[in-house]
Amino acid sequence: MSFFSDSYHLFIRWMKKLVRNPILVFFSLFQPIIFLVLFTQLFSKFGSLIGPGVSYTVFATAGIVLQNAFSSAFQSGTSVVDDIKSGFLTKMLATPVNRSAILFGRILSDMFRVAVQTIIILALAYVLGVYPQTGVLGYVLVILTVGFSGLAWSGISLALGLKTKSGETVFGIAGFLTFPLLFMSTALVNPTSMPPWMQTVSSYNPISFAVNAIRSLIMPPPHCIICTNVFDWSTILQAYGVIALIGVVTLGATLYLFRKVVS
Amino acid sequence: MTGIIDVSQLAKTYGDGTKAVKGISFNVSEGEFFGFLGPNGAGKSTTIKILTTLLRKTSGSASVAGFDVDSDGAKIRKIIGVQNQDTVVDEDLTGRENMTLQGELQQMHGQALNERVDELLKIVDLVDAADKRAGFYSGGMKKRLDLATTLVHDPKILFLDEPTTGLDPQSRAAIWAYLKRLNEQGITIFITTQYLEEVDRLCRRLAIVDLGEIVAQGTPSELKQEIGADSISLGFENSTMNGGDTRSKAKELLEKKFDGISNIVNSDIGLTVYAKNGGFLVPEIVRAFDDAKIGLSSIGVSSPTLDDVFLKHTGKRIRVEEVSSANYRGMFSRRRR
Numbered sequence: 152m153s154f155f156s157d158s159y160h161l162f163i164r165w166m167k168k169l170v171r172n173p174i175l176v177f178f179s180l181f182q183p184i185i186f187l188v189l190f191t192q193l194f195s196k197f198g199s200l201i202g203p204g205v206s207y208t209v210f211a212t213a214g215i216v217l218q219n220a221f222s223s224a225f226q227s228g229t230s231v232v233d234d235i236k237s238g239f240l241t242k243m244l245a246t247p248v249n250r251s252a253i254l255f256g257r258i259l260s261d262m263f264r265v266a267v268q269t270i271i272i273l274a275l276a277y278v279l280g281v282y283p284q285t286g287v288l289g290y291v292l293v294i295l296t297v298g299f300s301g302l303a304w305s306g307i308s309l310a311l312g313l314k315t316k317s318g319e320t321v322f323g324i325a326g327f328l329t330f331p332l333l334f335m336s337t338a339l340v341n342p343t344s345m346p347p348w349m350q351t352v353s354s355y356n357p358i359s360f361a362v363n364a365i366r367s368l369i370m371p372p373p374h375c376i377i378c379t380n381v382f383d384w385s386t387i388l389q390a391y392g393v394i395a396l397i398g399v400v401t402l403g404a405t406l407y408l409f410r411k412v413v414s
Numbered sequence: 415m416t417g418i419i420d421v422s423q424l425a426k427t428y429g430d431g432t433k434a435v436k437g438i439s440f441n442v443s444e445g446e447f448f449g450f451l452g453p454n455g456a457g458k459s460t461t462i463k464i465l466t467t468l469l470r471k472t473s474g475s476a477s478v479a480g481f482d483v484d485s486d487g488a489k490i491r492k493i494i495g496v497q498n499q500d501t502v503v504d505e506d507l508t509g510r511e512n513m514t515l516q517g518e519l520q521q522m523h524g525q526a527l528n529e530r531v532d533e534l535l536k537i538v539d540l541v542d543a544a545d546k547r548a549g550f551y552s553g554g555m556k557k558r559l560d561l562a563t564t565l566v567h568d569p570k571i572l573f574l575d576e577p578t579t580g581l582d583p584q585s586r587a588a589i590w591a592y593l594k595r596l597n598e599q600g601i602t603i604f605i606t607t608q609y610l611e612e613v614d615r616l617c618r619r620l621a622i623v624d625l626g627e628i629v630a631q632g633t634p635s636e637l638k639q640e641i642g643a644d645s646i647s648l649g650f651e652n653s654t655m656n657g658g659d660t661r662s663k664a665k666e667l668l669e670k671k672f673d674g675i676s677n678i679v680n681s682d683i684g685l686t687v688y689a690k691n692g693g694f695l696v697p698e699i700v701r702a703f704d705d706a707k708i709g710l711s712s713i714g715v716s717s718p719t720l721d722d723v724f725l726k727h728t729g730k731r732i733r734v735e736e737v738s739s740a741n742y743r744g745m746f747s748r749r750r751r
């Protein structure tokens with residue numbers, strides 16, 4: 152099957168492009184790192200609102216790693232628009248390359264990139280004294296959860312890119328969506344400190360599901376950082392359910408739009 | 415039909431209603447060097463895109479190596495090399511990486527692929543720049559790299575859409591020489607270009623398209639013989655005289671006074687007159703124009719060239735976008751689509 156080898160070669164292409172344009176990585180890592188290092192200091196009092204002895208840095212780390220998935224994944228659509236505009240897509244289409252592999256290679260690279268960036272943020276968090284209380288398996292699950300969230304989000308950005316064929320539009324919509332979605336979720340604040348209507352929004356916000364799962368691994372319930380290994384599987388599986396649902400919808404739309412562009 | 419490329423009544427109407435190709439028929443036999451010429455907007459790129467399975471036809475039929483372009487696209491893509499009109503390379507990858515990737519997408523790998531890439535790098539003269547990012551290449555280097563990427567998998571048929579436009583004369587000559595060699599090795603070449611001299615020398619057959627229709631096809635010598643006359647090119651000092659158009663005045667005069675003129679067409683500088691025994695006619699034309707006070711800035715006679723063939727069938731001279739090596743880099747980014 153050329154699907155796997157083609158996906159692999161195109162994955163490598165994207166990784167090379169990324170490494171040679173470090174500014175892109177810088178852009179998507181800059182915000183989460185500023186949040187982790189500065190904002191958590193600014194809002195340090197929030198910790199005690201969440202529970203006695205809770206550090207806000209520990210609390211917010213879950214939201215911050217997810218924010219990084221969000222901002223990187225949104226670059227996906229713009230790069231595919233670039234390939235359409237430059238004619239590189241056309242050039243590939245004149246070869247026997249497996250059509251789906253063109254998309255899959257890109258999505259794979261998004262996932263991998265988000266995972267690596269998550270590791271960087273988690274390393275920094277470790278220096279600040281934050282680490283998953285659930286140990287190595289916790290780390291692995293956090294990275295996987297963020298990686299898969301990135302995949303689902305990159306589906307949105309790819310679909311937007313393929314539909315509008317405009318990098319600016321993708322960027323604009325991404326910027327427009329990021330903050331409301333992030334702040335009206337459990338990413339950075341405890342829902343109990345939100346007005347009731349926002350609590351409702353937050354409870355349906357897909358970001359909340361992923362954040363809750365990550366948070367349960369970093370600081371297992373109930374809000375306690377000294378508890379021993381507790382895996383809250385129902386929260387984790389819920390998150391994977393939501394991510395899978397979003398993934399199927401956005402990647403399905405992407406595949407559909409891509410087929411239209413390709414034929 | 416038995417050609418390696420068979421096209422019959424092929425038509426393409428774009429979504430916005432533009433009838434880019436209006437029922438053309440031709441065939442190219444295996445091993446042929448086939449030129450596909452025409453003025454801007456004639457439908458050349460549209461035809462190439464259909465033959466290379468990048469665009470769906472509206473009607474008619476087209477097959478490449480016996481495979482139908484609609485139903486057997488995958489089989490066609492394995493045996494063709496395609497260079498589009500706009501140069502496309504990945505600027506973040508090195509020249510070598512660009513070529514290797516194309517080979518990989520053609521299911522090549524390992525030692526065979528590496529050797530092939532090295533060989534092609536030599537041929538397109540990019541050995542020294544092979545490991546530099548293509549973003550740092552000049553326009554001409556990118557064009558050569560683009561051509562090389564289409565050759566990695568040893569295609570049976572090459573489709574080239576203006577492969578030498580924008581190259582300096584030296585690289586152009588090198589590319590044409592290489593294409594000639596490829597063709598001698600048995601590769602069929604389907605090419606659009608604006609360089610008629612090279613077409614005359616290398617293409618075994620050619621077709622001229624204008625406004626989506628084929629207006630002439632045959633071997634270069636057949637087409638030149640068809641003109642059956644020398645061409646006299648006249649340049650006028652002024653484009654208007656006595657409140658009228660110099661061209662039409664001159665035309666009137668020529669038609670009235672001279673026999674043996676087979677055709678008169680407008681050219682950029684004035685008129686081109688086709689006549690037998692052009693050499694004898696020149697002094698008479700000069701005298702007649704003198705009497706009529708039509709100022710001539712230049713006059714020249716030549717036996718027919720493909721330029722004349724082109725002019726006769728399309729009413730236009732082919733416009734070669736000459737570029738000096740100093741500015742071809744800039745010009746490429748601004749090329750029309």
Ligand SMILES: Nc1ncnc2c1ncn2[C@@H]1O[C@H](COP(=O)(O)OP(=O)(O)OP(=O)(O)O)[C@@H](O)[C@H]1O
Pocket residue numbers: 428429430432433434452453454455456457458459460461499751
């Ligand atoms: N995607 C498109 N949608 C609508 N019209 C198009 C499209 N592509 C090309 N055309 C039109 O179809 C006609 C033929 O275009 P084509 O690109 O095939 O010409 P060409 O012979 O390659 O010209 P050139 O020498 O300028 O490259 C032109 O009138 C052009 O404007």
Ligand SMILES: [Mg+2]
Pocket residue numbers: 458459460499575
């Ligand atoms: Mg063209």
